[in-house]
Amino acid sequence: MIFEDGIAWRDADYPPMSHPSADVAVNAAVAWAAGLAAPEPVAARILEIGCAEGHHILSLANRWPASKCVGLDVSAKAIQRARNRTERADLANVHFCEARLSEFVPDAPFDFIIAHGFFSWVPDEVKVGLMDFIGKNLTPHGTAVVSFNVAAGWKERMVVVEKARAIMAAGEVDAMEALAIFRAVAESERELFLIDDMLAKGAAVLAHDDFAPVMDAWSLGAFVKLAESHGLCWIGDSLTGEKGDDAADLVAGTTFRSELLCRVDAVNGEGKKPARGTALLRTIPDFPKLDAWRMLCAREALPLPDADLKPCMFTFPQLKVLIAMDGSHSVYDLARHAKEVAPELDFVPWLRHVAERGLLG
Ligand SMILES: C[S@@+](CC[C@H](N)C(=O)[O-])C[C@H]1O[C@@H](n2cnc3c(N)ncnc32)[C@H](O)[C@@H]1O
Structure with missing residues (x-):
């Protein structure tokens, strides 16, 4: 059977979902931790390719009213629903485009491009088209998050x-x-x-996932090679920055990956500090700060009491990062510091966890 670009999706009824791995705030922090100068999403241009009913991109637009968000999908039905919700939610900073990716000509490049649940579900020429599009339409320090199903586990x-x-x-x-x-x-x-x-998973997801007309599971190695052949550089996992590999995927039976990409020239350029501390991570303050008691506990390697007085233990490298949380360093500074003093640390999820335990004042 031949699947013409996008045709299988014309009447798709894909359930509305938002995706933590494509939270561009987290993706930006991952890029910063890798030493890149990703822009702040607060006022960024953000595109979601294959946005379906727009649930994810609408959530981002709602979070950052000064951002400019675009949702693209070939399904007329999905785009109609997305536009309807945009109007009802009174969101002026998002618009939707009903088109195939191959037909879409943006008027300016994007700081963030999201293709979640897209790569594995489109024919090969569209996969290539996706990488080509990203390579040509990212701003110099922009990032793209692309997810795919992994052959090892599939x-x-x-x-x-x-x-x-x-x-x-x-x-x-x-x-x-x-x-x-x-x-x-x-x-x-x-x-x-x-x-x-x-x-x-239920009938609706199954029809567009395990039982989809196109469902290509790829290896990470092949994915990275394709990205690199389009002038892109692979940063790592979009949530943690971790660089996996095919052997580990085989052992773990990995089924899904969400990877972060940037332009190859962004990697060679000097990372630039954002103008101000960032309010990117919902639970994390711009300038994380331990109160005086918890700072003393961190300095003396004592357990830090969380919001419920449960004791939290940290390794020495983690304590070095905590001690820097005196309120004078932004999340960006801390990500850099963590890279030096605690290279093994998955900084972003760890910091989120610290914040969620109520350790930051
Ligand atoms: C599996 S769904 C994923 C939806 C959403 N991104 C998510 O992860 O929840 C794939 C979406 O890509 C859209 N799509 C498929 N081929 C396309 C193409 N060539 N151009 C634009 N959109 C396309 C489909 O209509 C569908 O809404």
Whole structure:
């Protein structure tokens, strides 16, 4: 069967979702931690490719009224719903474009480009088109987050999908019914686990994920190679900055990745400090600060009491980062400092965790 660019999606009913791994605030902080000068999203130009009903890009537009957000999707139905919600939510800083990516000509480059749930679900020429588009339409210090399904973990899932498809064809039943039938005759605990996992996704997601007309799982290595051939540089995981590899994916059975990219010339340029401390991470203050008691605990390597007086223990490298939280350093400064004194630390999720435990004043 041939899947013409976007045709399979014209009447798609993809459920509205927002995605933490494509939170451009976190992505920007990850880029800063890697020494890049990513712009602040507060007043940035943000594009989501394959935005469906726009739930994610609408959430970003709502968070940053001074940003300029654009949602692009080939599905007329999805774009109509997105526009309707934009009007009802009275958001003036977002607009939606009904078009294929190959038809879309932006009037200016973007600071952030998001393609979540897109790469693995479009034909190869659109995957190439996506990388080409990103390479040509990012601002000099912009970043792009692209997610995809990973072959290492999908191989065994596809065996289950193929068996379920055979049941669908033989019994003229839909995917959910076929999985339920398959469940009754599953041959191993693992098969049972995978069937249950698919059933839990529900019909709408399954139709555009495991059972989608196009579902290509890729290796990280092949993904990075494609990005690099379009003038892009791979930063790492979009949430943690961690650089995974194919061998680790095979061992872990990784099924999904969300990776952060930037222009190759951004990596060679000197990172520039943003003009002010950042209010990027919802739970994290611009200038994180321990109160006097917790600062003393950090200095003396005592447990730090959290908001519920539960003791929090930290390693020595982590304590070095905590001690720098005297209110005079921005998140950006701290990310840099952490890279030096605690290179093993996944700074962004760690800082979020510290904030969520109520350790910051
Ligand atoms: C799996 S859905 C993901 C939706 C959303 N980004 C998410 O992750 O929740 C893929 C979306 O990409 C859109 N799409 C597929 N091919 C496209 C193309 N060539 N140009 C623009 N949009 C496309 C589909 O209409 C669909 O809404």
